[in-house]
Structures are given as structure tokens and as C-alpha cells.
Amino acid sequence: MIPPLRAPALHAPTEATAEEAGCAVAQWQLAAAQDMTYLDVKYPESSYGRGWVKAAFYVGLDRFAAAMGDEYLLARVRQYSFDNGLELGDRPWHGDDQAVAAIYANVALRDGNPGMMEKTQEQFDHIIAQNHTNSLEFIEPTDGSTEGTCQLRWCWADAIFMAPPAWALTTQVTGDDRYLDYAASETRAIIEYLQDPESGLLFRDSRYFEARTEHGLPVFWSRGNGWVFAGLARFIEAMPEDHPERPLMVETFQTLAARLVTIQREDGYWPTSLLDPTLILEPETSGTAFFGFGLAWGLNNGFIEGDEYVQSRDRAWDAMRAATENSGMVGWVQQIGKDPQSTTAGTSQLYASGGMLLFASEMLDHD
Template identity: 45%
Template structure:
């Protein structure tokens, strides 16, 4: 009997040691697969250089070329959010000069529709330059626009309906009634509030952001509908429609927002919890290729790579690890795979492909499809991955 007990305990000890060895080996393999900082830098620089060299004409963009060329708009704004972060992370004076040149060309103004989130995102790079150079005068045009909004708060419904006074817009877009807006506007408002010390900006963010969450966040799926039109829609396979880039906008916007909120602000925790809920869902939807599908709950609908949503999600996951909100051992493999996918979509010249074109829902993507916001997403991802 004693002999049996002896062998039982020996066997149990061997099993435990084997498990610990396998776990340690698995963690070592995960760390070993983490992209080398030099290779990430080389890829990101090639992509940034290609894009900056192709800002004169946009005939390589398959759709919405007129929107792409708008210097104050959201497409260029998203690019410069990523470029600015990459410039500051790598201390690249060349890229920092490019960000400053954009601000000077725009005379540090937001877009013409100052009430529209899409025309506000460009000012996030202005705020970064203002902080880096300690020149808050650069924020004045955006502050003026935001003060006008605060003085005339919109109270309309978040239901999506065409606006007859603004072609292509919706009446609700004086508020954040589409999930993309949570990337475009809240970080800008919060950044200006942080730099000026005016609490009214973050108060506004908190109220309007919560209204959007209440309306568009699916509590069961932990994902955002793009806008009210999709709340009851289903795709051809009967699945709920959760757009990859739409959720990428939200997920990448949360780190940018959280960085502006003081650590002791009691409101901060709810944004962290939203970020963690989305992260836990998103890693279950990543494909073996490293990409997230354009239609998050139906990878068969458009079974091809998509780099803009993947870039934003990879950035968010890496940021979460770096800032202690996501366990490294659980989320690092998804970051590694996400970057592997992104890097595979960059050709020898530095052009990023497989970027879904401007839209509001999952759509067909072609290998040569590129867009400025896709580059911005990749640069955001690179800026956090080299810190790993």
C-alpha cells in the first residue's frame, strides 16, 4: 500500500512538473514570436514613407477620392493620429515635422462642419503638437468651435435619419450617433480639457459617450452596432452585423481617451471596463491568419483579409497589455498574430493593402485597396508593439 502511495505521489509530481514546463515553454514561445522592434520599425517607416510620398493625388484610392483629399477631414485626420503617435514614440523629428506641417497648412483649424465628429479628429494631432511644444494657442480654433457646441447643446435623437440640409449626413450627427464618432471626437475633447484644465470638456464627453453606449452597444455580444440602422438588421446568413472597422474605431479610441482622463477620476473605471469587455470578445473573433473579418460574427461573408479593423484592434490589445489592463499571457498571442497579418499586407514599396474602402458596414475588399486611415491604424499598432 505504501509503495502504491509512493508511486501515486511521484506520478502526481511528474504531472505537475510537466504542466508547469509546458506552460513555461508556451509562454517562452509566445514571447519568442513577439515581433522584433527593429523589424516593426522598418515596416512602419516604409508604410509611413509611402503614404507621405503619395499625398499629392489620390488616384490609387478606389472610392471617395474627394473625401480623401479633404485636408481637414476624418480620413486624413485618422492618418495623422497614427503618424503623430508613431513620431512621438520613435522620437522621429522627420515625422514630427510632417505633423506640424499638416497643422500649419490647415491653420490649426478643424473641418468646416465643426459640429461633426468627423471634422474634429484632425485636432487630436494639433493637441499633441500643442502639448509637445507648450503652445496652447494652436488649440484656439478648435476651442472656439467646441465652446459654440457647449453653448448650443444638441438634444436630438440618436436615431439615424437623412438630413435634408446636409447631403450625405444624418440629423443625429450633431451628436455621436454612429460608433466611428467615438474615435473621432471624444479623445480630442478630452485632450483639450486636459491641456486647458477646463472640466467642461470631459463632462461633455462623459455624457455624450454614455448616450452612445446606451444606444449602440450590444450587452450580449460586447460589440457596437455601427448606427441605429443596424440594430435589427441581419446579414444574408442571418447574423447580427458588427462591422470590424466600426468596432476598431471604438476600441482604438478608448486608449486615446483613457490617456486624457486623470487616474483618480471615478469615471475612468467604466471606460476601462468597456475596453476589457470588448477585448475579451475580440480575441475570440480573430482568424488564424491574424486578421479580424470585416463582418465580425460571420467570417464567411467576406473571407479575405481586412487591415484597417485589424490595425485598430491590434493597437488596442497591445496598449492594454502595456498599460496593465489586459493580461500579457492571454492577449500577447493575438497581438503577435495581428501584427503578422498587417505586415503581410505591406508590399515591397511600403503600400498597405487589403484596406476596406470608405463605408458603414462589411463590404468586399480587394488586395490593392488602401486608404489613409488604414495606414494610421498600422502606425498606432506599431507604436505600442515596439514597447512590448
């Protein structure tokens, strides 16, 4: 039996504690999980149980539930895992459809049940055996499909959130280092390929190397870099301290942190187009949630320090609470995409709720 949820809706979100805000966001999103009417467009990706959209929410829910020791929320995470049959998405070779494995792994670690990862191991073993070495250049498909030829590997920035933590956690469950080593090698490849040496930010994929906004500025997508920043935090904490690739992950995380605090808006949000703040003036919460989580995690774990990081984290937390309705719905969320787009106050998405839960989990001791 799943124990009852103890959290009511919020009365004053801007004054809510991390516990109150997180519980309200979790409650609202769980209730809305089967009803996509709050979306402007009912993307199939949003309702797909094993896909990256729901996985991003459950990654946040899992972390918040574990930090809280909330048996109701932990039970919902376990139920989600078994409802999925412990399987990856329909494209198990694709990094986005590997994101769910991180949730299965955390449940397996808590339950002491490594057998939960057998299906994931089978797919990951196959990927390792294939040993794809194709270019990371993103070439648009000509057959009408949505996949580029490079996506047999991780050739887009979002993949750093979706895949490497899942592979590293699979090593934690199984004791097999091959999964972590594969993830570390491929993550190095994507960082070296997509990171801009001048700004320290990452392009979403190779199609954006020469792209410019209407103001003639480079296109650096807020949520895309949020996926990277939050993904690196999750990956680093799942790696042994002596892993040879860990220093690169830490260095990249710290480089991003130092850059991010210089471009945060005064209202606490980050520009949707990071280096062109006047392109889109509305708030955007999915990037901000992941940046806030990364800063809070970095401060809590000693990877960054200094007043500029503390102040940036706190401004982001205030901004995220201001964007959360009394019901627990997180608004001002850019919808599914790959580059900067506009937002509205009443638009939400599961990954923004997941980002808010990640952030709240790191703010529990800072109320």
C-alpha cells in the same frame, strides 16, 4: 528646415521590426498623400486636409513619430497642423471633423503653445453652449444630404475614435475640464445606446439594430468596432485616473478585448463582418490594425493581461506586416463606408496606414 527621413522601403515586410515597418508605411503614405491614384475611387474625403480620413493617418503618424522621437515625422505633423490653419473641418459640429483637433493638441503640448487651440476652443465652446439633447436614433435624411438628424451629437460608433480623444486632449492643453467632461458624458451616451449587451460589440448606428447579413446574422462592422476600440484606448489615456466616467470606458474596452480575441481568424485578421466570418473571406486590415493597436496598448498599460491577448496581438501584427508591401503600402483595406464590404490586396487608404502606425508605436519594444 525639416530634417531628412531615414527609412528606406522594406525588403521583407513580414520580418520587419516595428520601427522599420512604421517608417516605411509613413514614408509611403506621406509620398502618396497628394496622389489618390492608388484608390479605386477618388473620394473627396480622402484628399480633404481637415477631414477625418487624413486626420486618422496623422493621428497614427503623430503617435509613431513621438514614440520614435523622429524629428522629421514630428515636423511633418506640425506642418500639417499649420497647413490646416489649426481649424476643424467644414462641419465643426460633426464629430468626424473634430478629429484633427487631437493632432493640434499634441503639437501644442509638445511645443508648449496653448494658443494653437484657440480656434478649437471657440468651436467646442459653441457646441457646449448649444447643449444638444436630440435622440441618437439615426434617421435617414430626406433632402438628399448625407447627414442624419442625430449627428449634432455622436450617434455613430466611429465617432468614439474621432471626437472624444480630441476633446480630452483639449482639456490637457487648456486646463479647462469642460471639454473632457462633455466628451465623457457624450461617450457614455453612445456606448449605452449602441453596445449590444449579448455580444459586447457596438452597432455602427441605430440603422443596424435589426439589420442582418445574407446569412441571417447581426451586422457588426469590423472597422466600426475598431474605431471604438482604438478610440477608447486613446480616450482613456487622456483622462485622469479619478475621472468618474473613466471606469465605464475601461470596462467597455475590456469587454471588447475579451470578445475580440474569441473571433479573430486563424490568419490573424478579424472578419469584416465580425459575427458572420463566412460573409466576406478576404482579409481586411483597417479593422485589424485598430484591434491590434488596442490589444498592444491594453497589454502595455496593464488594462488586459493573459496569453490569449498576447497571442492575439502577435497574430494581428504578423497579419498586418503580411498585408504591407515592400513600398510601405498597406493593402486589403476596406474603402470608406459604414458596414462590411469586400477588399482587394492592392487597395489601401490613409486610415489603414494610420492604424498600422498606431499599432507599430505600441510594438516598438516587442521586436
